[in-house]
Amino acid sequence: MARRLLDADPLTGLRTWHEHDAESGRTLIHYEGDAEPLIARNKAAANAASGRLGEMAHVASIPASVQMKWLVEKGVDILNPDHRQAVATLLDDPEWRYLKTRNIILGRV
Known part of the structure; x- marks a missing residue:
């Protein structure tokens, strides 16, 4: 092929x-x-971030390739407000934590 x-x-x-x-x-x-540049920025941001969160905080950057993978394989659309909890659960999973820009557990925010 x-x-x-x-x-x-x-x-x-x-x-x-x-x-x-x-x-x-x-x-x-x-x-x-290629998600490597974004992952490197996420790690740097997570290491530099304070533990305080305000009204709104940047907590993750998800590459388009991962967005597509989640949509196709898990049925999770990061742009759908009804999928907010599913996105938080995925981001809290150790497999995906490199996508977070803060070292927090999103299920508790």
């Missing part, structure tokens, strides 16, 4: 690929992106 680039978003770094298998007729869409 040959992969073909459909889109490369320079703002988010998300790339969308198309793959088609002529024998089976299957078409696949893949999303990928």
